[in-house]
Amino acid sequence: xxxxxxxxPTGFLHIGGVRTALFNWLFARHYGGQFILRLEDTDExxxxxxxxxxxMASMRWVGMNWDEGPDVGGPHAPYVQSxxxxxxxxQGPADALVASGHAYKCFVTPEGEEAMRAAWAAxxxxxxxxxxxxxxxDWTPAQTAEAEANGRPFTIRLKVxxxxxxxxxxxxxxxxxxxIANADLYDLVLLKTSGMPTYHLAHLVDxxxxxxxxxxxxxxxVPSAPYHIMLYQAFGWHMPTFAHVPNILRQDxxxxxxxxxxxxxxxxxxERGYLSQAMFNYLALQGWSYDDxxxxxxxxxxxxxxxxxxxxxSPARWNPDKLKDMNGIYIRSLPTAEVAKLLMPYMVKAGxxxxxxRAEDLSYLTQLTPLVHxxxxxxxxxxxxxxxxxxxxxxxxxxLLIQKQMxxxxxxxxLRAAHAALNSIExxxxxxxxxxxxxxxxxxxxxxxxxxxxxxVAVSGRTVAPPLFETLAALGxxxxxxxxxxxxxxxx
RNA sequence: GCCCCCAUAGUCUAGCGGCCUAGGACGUCACCCUUUCAAGGUGAAGAUCGCGGGUUCGAAUCCCGCUGGGGGUACCA
Numbered sequence: 128x129x130x131x132x133x134x135x136p137t138g139f140l141h142i143g144g145v146r147t148a149l150f151n152w153l154f155a156r157h158y159g160g161q162f163i164l165r166l167e168d169t170d171e172x173x174x175x176x177x178x179x180x181x182x183m184a185s186m187r188w189v190g191m192n193w194d195e196g197p198d199v200g201g202p203h204a205p206y207v208q209s210x211x212x213x214x215x216x217x218q219g220p221a222d223a224l225v226a227s228g229h230a231y232k233c234f235v236t237p238e239g240e241e242a243m244r245a246a247w248a249a250x251x252x253x254x255x256x257x258x259x260x261x262x263x264x265d266w267t268p269a270q271t272a273e274a275e276a277n278g279r280p281f282t283i284r285l286k287v288x289x290x291x292x293x294x295x296x297x298x299x300x301x302x303x304x305x306x307i308a309n310a311d312l313y314d315l316v317l318l319k320t321s322g323m324p325t326y327h328l329a330h331l332v333d334x335x336x337x338x339x340x341x342x343x344x345x346x347x348x349v350p351s352a353p354y355h356i357m358l359y360q361a362f363g364w365h366m367p368t369f370a371h372v373p374n375i376l377r378q379d380x381x382x383x384x385x386x387x388x389x390x391x392x393x394x395x396x397x398e399r400g401y402l403s404q405a406m407f408n409y410l411a412l413q414g415w416s417y418d419d420x421x422x423x424x425x426x427x428x429x430x431x432x433x434x435x436x437x438x439x440x441s442p443a444r445w446n447p448d449k450l451k452d453m454n455g456i457y458i459r460s461l462p463t464a465e466v467a468k469l470l471m472p473y474m475v476k477a478g479x480x481x482x483x484x485r486a487e488d489l490s491y492l493t494q495l496t497p498l499v500h501x502x503x504x505x506x507x508x509x510x511x512x513x514x515x516x517x518x519x520x521x522x523x524x525x526x527l528l529i530q531k532q533m534x535x536x537x538x539x540x541x542l543r544a545a546h547a548a549l550n551s552i553e554x555x556x557x558x559x560x561x562x563x564x565x566x567x568x569x570x571x572x573x574x575x576x577x578x579x580x581x582x583x584v585a586v587s588g589r590t591v592a593p594p595l596f597e598t599l600a601a602l603g604x605x606x607x608x609x610x611x612x613x614x615x616x617x618x619x
Numbered sequence: 620g621c622c623c624c625c626a627u628a629g630u631c632u633a634g635c636g637g638c639c640u641a642g643g644a645c646g647u648c649a650c651c652c653u654u655u656c657a658a659g660g661u662g663a664a665g666a667u668c669g670c671g672g673g674u675u676c677g678a679a680u681c682c683c684g685c686u687g688g689g690g691g692u693a694c695c696a
Contacts, residue, residue, distance in 0.1 A: 133696090134696090135695080135696045137695080137696075167696065168696095169695090169696080170695050170696060172695080173695065173696080233694095236694095237693095237694070240694095253620070253621080254620085255620045255621055255692085256620085256621065258692095282694055284694095297624095300624080300625095301635090305623070305624075306623095307622070307623065308622080311621075311622050311623090311692090312622095313692090316693085316694045317694095318694085319694040320694060321694080323694085325693090325694070325695085325696085326695075326696050327696095330696090345690090346623095346624065346625090346689085346690065347689095347690055347691070347696090348690095348691090348696095349623060349624060349690070349691075350622070350623055350624090350690070350691040350692070351691075351692095352623095371624085373624095373625080373689090374689075374690075376688090376689070378630090380630095380688075380689085381688095381689095382689075382690090383689075383690075412631070412632080412644095413631080414631095416631085416632055416633070418633070418643090419632080419633030419634075419642055419643055420633080420642080420643050420644085421643090422631095422632095422643080422644060422645095439625095439631095439632080440624075440625060440626095441624090441625045441626060441688095441689090442624095442625075442688085442689060442690090443630095443631065443632090444630060444631070445630095446630055446631060446645070446646090448630080448645060448646060449630075449631065449644080449645045449646085450645095451645090452644085452645055452646085453645090455657095455658090459658075499657095500658095501657065501658045501659095502656070502657045502658075503657095504657095512656095561654095564654090568654095574654095575653095575654055576653095576654055576655075577654095578654080579654035579655075580654065580655065582654090583654070583655060584655095589655090590655060590656085591655055591656045591657090592655065592656075593655090593656080593657090594654075594655085594656090595654055595655080596654085
């Protein structure tokens with residue numbers, strides 16, 4: 128089994144593209160076949176520098192590797208179509224098709240085609256029914272030779288039959304046949320005026336040359352599949368098996384994901400602190416499922432379980448909440464020390480830790496990580512959650528200190544009492560802090576939440592924060608005492 | 620417009636003729652735990668299986684029509 132993912136380097140790879148790549152990769156790994164990466168840069172106008180590197184980095188981040196590809200080489204190198212074009216790989220097949228009568232040289236220019244459309248409409252035909260058919264279909268070899276001798280530029284187009292229909296079967300649709308009438312097709316360009324092949328010719332020649340057995344691609348390719356079928360038949364080549372996998376639709380369901388409209392570039396997710404395994408797991412479940420219950424699966428488990436017959440034919444919907452939930456599950460499954468290391472870059476980026484971090488920065492962060500570990504859904508959230516450990520408290524509203532059924536004077540009393548009580552602690556640690564403060568609760572005749580809430584705001588500046596005793600312990604005696612004292616004063 | 624594909628709760632899905640009084644997950648809500656927030660636990664609401672016809676003893680599951688959604692309609696991929 129040999130499959131490939133063949134992106135076009137016209138920009139970053141969004142998660143929908145990664146998902147399609149992933150299905151190919153899973154298929155190859157499940158059956159012990161090969162996964163090929165090929166760059167389809169036949170669009171000379173939309174080429175984007177660095178896009179190829181970004182695409183490969185995104186794929187590697189999610190956890191895919193390839194057996195053959197632009198950077199790793201392979202028996203069918205090169206794996207970049209512009210380089211293959213320079214080698215003349217596509218010219219021969221195109222010429223062969225012309226020679227066998229399956230294709231023809233077409234001298235109609237873009238302006239000429241516009242004129243043909245206008246003429247079609249003028250005849251009273253519905254404009255939307257126009258299907259391009261070159262007049263050269265019926266030319267004699269002499270006519271073509273003459274035009275060519277005159278130096279007129281031409282494309283090579285597929286000579287699509289005027290009647291009949293073309294069918295093919297699709298694995299995702301249970302092997303059902305999809306049939307399209309040839310009259311609804313047009314004479315597809317195979318070789319552009321520039322001599323560059325179009326996707327249709329290039330991918331097919333390469334798939335054949337590279338021994339691709341299964342074409343797993345997005346469902347947007349279904350309408351052009353009949354052309355590909357015709358091409359295989361015209362060449363007399365063995366036809367691969369097709370599997371058109373569903374697209375991922377935008378969150379609102381209005382269309383498929385788009386690079387321009389949606390914030391779905393793959394590298395944005397590692398920037399925000401998504402774990403590679405979480406993304407892998409989530410993406411695998413976009414259009415594929417194992418059974419009626421299992422969702423959290425390791426890469427190996429997914430590889431072992433992935434089959435095309437369990438791929439859905441209907442499109443999935445992009446659901447960031449679900450991804451986030453899954454990311455939280457994976458973060459919680461990691462050892463705290465591991466999470467601390469993962470968190471460091473985010474702390475540095477937020478300017479809370481020196482760049483590069485010192486050894487004591489990591490040990491302090493390791494001490495703080497348990498306070499936020501199970502609360503994280505994205506690693507980047509840690510910087511915000513832990514900010515008050517790394518800087519003086521920003522100004523906050525003193526009103527926040529006052530808990531339910533309390534007033535300013537009473538709250539100030541409580542804070543002063545807490546300050547005094549903590550002052551007497553010999554060993555500043557979570558358990559001693561808790562014992563001392565719980566004792567205070569009894570003595571002051573207030574509810575735990577009333578004291579703890581006030582102290583929480585006093586030391587963190589916020590009402591939602593990590594557990595109090597652990598926070599005080601990690602913050603240290605001096606800073607804790609200073610913040611509690613300052614809070615009491617702020618209430619006067 | 621035309622062509623193609625698809626159709627189970629707000630979302631992702633299980634289901635491939637009787638096991639379904641339709642299962643799981645996200646999200647939502649409630650309760651428990653609890654110093655806040657999470658996590659965890661328990662529970663609830665939420666689907667006339669898009670609608671209408673068939674086939675069958677029996678249909679979410681098969682067929683047809685309709686509707687809705689998506690995709691395609693380039694010398695882009």
